[in-house]
Amino acid sequence: MAKDSHYIKTTGDGSHTVFSRGFDQHFHNPNGAIAESRHVFFEESGLLTAIQSKSHLNIAETGFGTGLNLLLLCEYMNKLNCRVTIRYFAAEGYPLQPEVVEQLNYHHYLDLSEQLPHPSGWFKNLKSGWNLKTITPRIKLLLFVGEFDEWQMEPESIDYFFHDPFSIDVNPEGWTKSLFSRLRSFARHDALLATYAAATRARAAMAAAGWQLAGAPGAMGKREMTVASPDEKQLKGFKMLNTQRLKERYYQEFADKE
Secondary structure, eight states: OOTTOEEEEEOTTSOEEEEETTTTEESSOTTOHHHHHIIIIIITTSHHHHHHHOSEEEEEEEOOTTSHHHHHHHHHHHHTTOOOEEEEEEEESSOOOHHHHTTOOGGGTSOOOTTOOOGGGGGTTOOSEEEEEEEETTEEEEEEESOGGGOOOOTTOEEEEEEOOSOTTTOGGGGOHHHHHHHHHHEEEEEEEEESOOOHHHHHHHHHTTOEEEEEEOSTTOSEEEEEESSGGGGTTSEEOOHHHHHHHIIIIIGGGO
């Protein structure tokens, strides 16, 4: 089945997600697409404080999907009257067709500016490589269409990472030491990475790539999620994980599976 074969489903909070027949997985938690994204990428990451206090931020998302996380960022900036300017880098191997995005019901659940065009426009006229889209006067989207291992950005330039690919069971390429090492090279010293995942194999790959790790409460029925940073001090207040032990487990159990 082609990886661009999709259909829309309603999640537990009423908001839509997309089911990929190619990956045999939902884009979001079936218990609540919007609720999960709010929790993982905004509430637990500390990003809501940053967008109210910083003048400029660079955000990178691994797995652009439906564009929901960017749409939520637009909502928060509108509601909080934020003056920050943001460059939003994202990578997507299999972009949705605009016709699919047009059917998503996020506008019914989000408090968005009336001037914000429908996000289906973000998916129009995409080409392989980088695509620049002006989302609002303060947000620019730089969407990379291609494989994760082709994605290049400036070293030490990213403040926040949304790591949101399909799960490691169906998309192991999104959870390798090599990928996390590349993300680590893009990260500022105080950057923070948030992901819904808590699998030992995924965490071990992060640790082997040089990230310090902590656990946080999961969303919508998941016990735990993961936050990471190059600097352990940025994880104060979270439940620290034994990064050294995870690194050892990577080389003992997982390195030869990548």
